[in-house]
Amino acid sequence: MTTSLSRRATLLAALCIPLPALAAAPTQVTLHKSPQCSCCEDYAAYLRRNGFAVEVQPTHDLATMSREAGVPEEMDGCHLAMIDGYVVEGxxxxxxxxxxxxxxxxxxxxTLPGMPPGSPGMAGRKREPFTVHAVARDGGTSVYMTI
Known part of the structure; x- marks a missing residue:
């Protein structure tokens, strides 16, 4: 009788413990990059290490994709990622x-324009704070944050 109660108590206790498998799924990222770019692969690995699920899609149309996504040419980064309805450039x-x-x-x-040394996925040392820009729905840009 005691064994049967112990098993029930253990089962009930186990049901009350949240399981990691039931935790929220990682945010999906589709990263478009030039086929020969290795720093973009390093950036994808950086995102994965930080809990994102990344699918890399090589393309020769990165500039066209950026314009179609509404990113002005002067805000271009090294690659374009689609994350939960947003574009993340560079x-x-x-x-x-x-x-x-x-x-x-x-x-x-x-967007983080260009390929700043020391930024995630880029070699070198960070020389100054990174200025991440916002691109509004109307195409206007502003500083989103400095890191």
């Missing part, structure tokens, strides 16, 4: 992406 630090996804502002994109 080597944007995960802090900016997490803020974007938490706040859900009415933006089209965030």
């Amino acid at each position: 080597h944007v630090p995960v802090e900016a992406i997490r803020r974007l996804l938490a706040e859900r502002p009415p933006l089209r994109a965030i």
